[in-house]
Amino acid sequence: MLWAAAGVVTLGFLIALEIAAHHYGLPGPMINQAKEVIFAPKSGPLLYASMALMMVVLTWRERFIAIGAAIGIDVIFFLVRWAVDAKMMFGNGALWVMLACAVIAITRRTGQERMLLLKGVGLGLLLVAGRKTGDTWLLITSKTRPTVLDQYVATADHALGDPSWLAGRIVNATGAIGAHVLDYVYIQLAVMAVVVALYQLRNVATERRFPAHHLVRTFLVIGLLGPAIYMIFPVVGPIFAYGADGGHFAVANLWPNTPPGGDAPHHMGFNEFTPRNCMPSLHTAWATTIFIHSRKGPLILRIAGAFWLIATLGATLGFGYHYGTDIIAGVVFALTIEAALRALARGWDRSGIQLVAYGTAVFAALLVAYRYLPVQMADHPWVFGPLLMLAMVSVIYSFVRTTRLWEPRVAPARQPELQPELV
Secondary structure (H helix, E strand, C coil), X not given: XXXXXXXXXHHHHHHHHHHHHHHCCCCCHHHHHHHCCCCCCCCHHHHHHHXXXXXXXXXXXXHHHHHHHHHHHHHHXXXXXXXXXXXXXXXXXXXXXXXXXXXXXXXHCCHHXXXXXXXXXXXXXXXXXXXXXXXXXXXXXXXXXCEXXXXXXXXXXXXXCXXXXXXXXXXXXXHHHHHHHHHHHHHCHXXXXXXXXXHHCCCHHHHCCCCCCCHHHHHHHHHHHHHHHHHHCCCCCHHHXXXXXXXXXXXXXXXXXXXXXXXXXXXXXXXXXXXXXXXXXXXXXXXXXXXXXXXXXXXXXXXXXXXXXXXXHHHHHHCCCCCHHHHHHHHHHHHHHHHHHHHHHHCCCHHHHHHHHHHHHXXXXXXXXXXHCHHHHHHCHHHHHXXXXXXXXXXXXXXXXXXXXXXXXXCCCCCCCCCCCCC
């Protein structure tokens, strides 16, 4: 019943978003996804990563068949596109295989096996749908929010020492190699999430059930709730509001060499196509959850999770996509959602309610401070800078302390009693 209810809610949300997109003359997420059955997908790696998630419910023999079928279909599409000189991209085969598995689940499976396969297909398609939904949300924010609050956030960012301007100069100093590495990490964040999720779901095929909580759940909820904050607190980012990418809408071409002054901030109009997707930084939120969920993996996974978090922070700031204040809000946002989903999986209790309430209160306080106290924050950086960091650290500490108490206690191995020797 829970999965059925979640499916109905998701379908209703997608339909509503489709209608809203068409109202603004834009293709919605369902139309965009349907096009990728035939036309070149936007991201082939994402489709294959989604298929890999779906395959956690399959046997090894079925996995080899699915991979072979996907590659074969993509080869056919490649040859046809090459012959007609169409846009080249792989990934159609992976989407076809996921849709075929859904048909097989309905027509050839029964009972628990049908439900398990449908859950696997749903998991894979939800990752793809989440990407399409996010793209549509971003377009809607640019159409419905003509003014942005960048001047408020940039002023508040003085309390942190304008980290985006500093990181931008550092990235420029690293040259093309550093920029390419950070760009790859930033773009392929979802693929790294799938790698961690595959480790967490590695036993689904043998146990014939999903764990109570895993990374994909948090990843999707962050993507669902984050754009709602964009609508409340529209921000485009320093490279647009204070850089060359903003054109004549920018305050001035200041990023990353000259931090903006501390003048009284005000709403500023902006174009109708740049997404208002900065507050909070969802890339930071996603990278934070990848880091958290990689902690229980092998050493190589823990190293990769830490690297992805650090590199994502470097990219979000160094490319001018976010302010430092966005990063702090993104960390608090991610930990609050992760705490809520863990509490839901284990059953709500006092500690779970307190943790989620505290994270929500800190996140709301950050947004209020960014909007109504930016001048005071800029005038007293030695007070508000440490306070912002302390607020984030307090949420991190509360999360770590509470979730450790939720971990099952493992009794120490009992030592055999020493027996006296018989003489």
